Amino acid sequence: MLALTSLTLSHFRSHLRADLHLDGRPVAIHGNNGAGKTNILEAVSLFSPGRGLRRASAAEMARRPEGLGWKLKGVLQTSEQAYEIETWSDEGAARQVRIDNKASNQIALGQICRVVWLVPVMDRLWVEAAEGRRRFLDRIALSFDPSHAEATLAYEKAMRERNKLLKEQIRDGAWYRVLEAQMGSAGHRIHEARSAAVQRLRQAQNDAETTFPTADLQLIQSEGEMPESESDLVTALSEGRMRDMAVGRTLVGPHRSDLIGTYASKGIAAKDCSTGEQKALLVSLILANARALAASEGAPPILLLDEVAAHLDKGRRAALYEEICTLGAQAWMTGTGPELFAELGARAQLLEVDEAEGVSQVKKS
Ligand SMILES: Nc1ncnc2c1ncn2[C@@H]1O[C@H](COP(=O)(O)OP(=O)(O)OP(=O)(O)O)[C@@H](O)[C@H]1O
Ligand SMILES: [Mg+2]
Structure with a gap:
């Protein structure tokens, strides 16, 4: 199993202090708009590497008006043991992590706590820019291998510096070599991890009987080809310098990849599907991600499904x-009213969030 059995939010967004006691069942949270439901899911998402489900900075998440810092504490129960996990930010500084009272880091936390999510902003994933689809795939790749986060950061950092050189019209190759070597190494790792993630999602969809539609996925390059090996990528970067200098940015690499989805049984591109169908494809992929993790890690990930009920018939x-119940996943779900969770009955734990004068309160429903 993998579940939080307790969660404390301190000075986190609208929550001055909230203590949640969980029993391992899925958690269904209801409350009015603005009550603080998504804030709770965002808190849980911070037990995985990165910026969480809103991609917010540490400073943005500090409770206003005080805005000094925030802290999240949890007890994470796995099949083997329980961990005390903490993550916090002091005065907007970079988020820190402690596991069992020892200083740790986000990747190490990611190794014990796998979290995947679906949030309403993803509803337009299939029709909007490729960046959102890359990020979606990267979250999945990261759930399989938390060190994917490092590769992404290393690649982006090196590319930013290379783009700066390009804009400044620097021609001396010596300035580029180290950066391109870093981009080659990280870029190749990113591409491999994404391809592996697509493969695992395909397998997990093929292996299961589900009412959700199969999403065929294809990782493509928006232009040209992704160089096959690390050294091919380094070569492509160095040979492309003059071309890149003309536009002031890097035109080859995994930041030019896109994820194409197809509603398999209809043969229709995801971008041309109905809103509900697009949502069903995403649910299908998240469930496939969860099943794949359950198979490889021995436990499904924690699922964060913000407002998922509202969009489904x-x-x-x-x-x-x-x-969700068959998987045995601790799924955190939100909705405005308890009736959205009626079909779950006693299989889920029901919580209600209330907001009064800017302070959110969580109680058993
Ligand atoms: N840093 C912050 N400090 C204090 N309050 C904040 C902060 N950030 C957001 N909020 C408040 O939190 C509330 C939003 O909470 P949240 O998004 O969790 O609501 P929700 O219950 O999910 O609502 P909905 O049903 O509309 O999705 C808003 O009232 C917002 O102003
Ligand atoms: Mg919300």
Whole structure:
């Protein structure tokens, strides 16, 4: 199993202090708009590497008006043991991590706590820019291998510096070599991890009977080809310098990849599907991600499904709940009213969030 059995939020967004006691069942949270439901899911998302489900900075998450710092504490129960996990930010500084009272880091936390999520802003994933789809795939790759976060950061840092040289019209190759070597190494790792993630999602979808539609996925380059090896990527970068200098940015590498989705049984591109179908494809992929993790890690990840119930018809909703319960995942779900979770009955723990004068309160429903 993998579940938080307790969660404390201190000075985190609208929560001055909230103590949640969980029993391992899926958590269904209801409350009015602005009550503080998504804030709780965001808190849980910070137990995985990166900026969390809103991609917010540490400073943005500090409770206003005080805005000094925030802290999240949890007890994470796995099949083997329980961990005390903490993450916090002091005065907007970079987020820190402690595991069992010892200083640690986000990647190490990611190794014990796998978290994947689906949030309403992803509803337009298939029709918007490729960046969102790359990020979606990167979250999945990261759930399989938390060190994917390092490769992404290393690549972006080196590329930013290379782009700066390009804009300044620097021609001396000596300035570029180290950066291009770093981009080659990290870029190749990123591409491999993404390809592996696509493969694992494909496998997990093929292996299961589910009411959700199969999403065929294809990793492509928006232009040209992704160089096959690390050294091919380094060569492509060095040979492309003059071309890149003309536009002031790097035109080859994994930052030019895109993820194409197809509603398999209909043969229709995800971007041309109906809103509900697009959502169903995302749910399908998140469930496939969870099943793949359950198979490889021995436990499904913690799932954060923000407002997922509202977008699904009654039949699909019941099917989703059924799959979550079969997986045995601690799924955190939100909705405005408890009726959205009726089909779950006693299989879920129901919490209500209330907001009064800017302070959120969580109680058992
Ligand atoms: N840093 C912050 N400090 C204090 N309050 C904040 C902070 N950031 C956001 N909020 C408040 O938190 C509330 C939003 O909480 P949240 O997004 O969790 O609501 P919700 O219950 O998910 O609502 P909805 O049903 O509309 O999605 C808003 O009232 C917002 O002003
Ligand atoms: Mg919300």
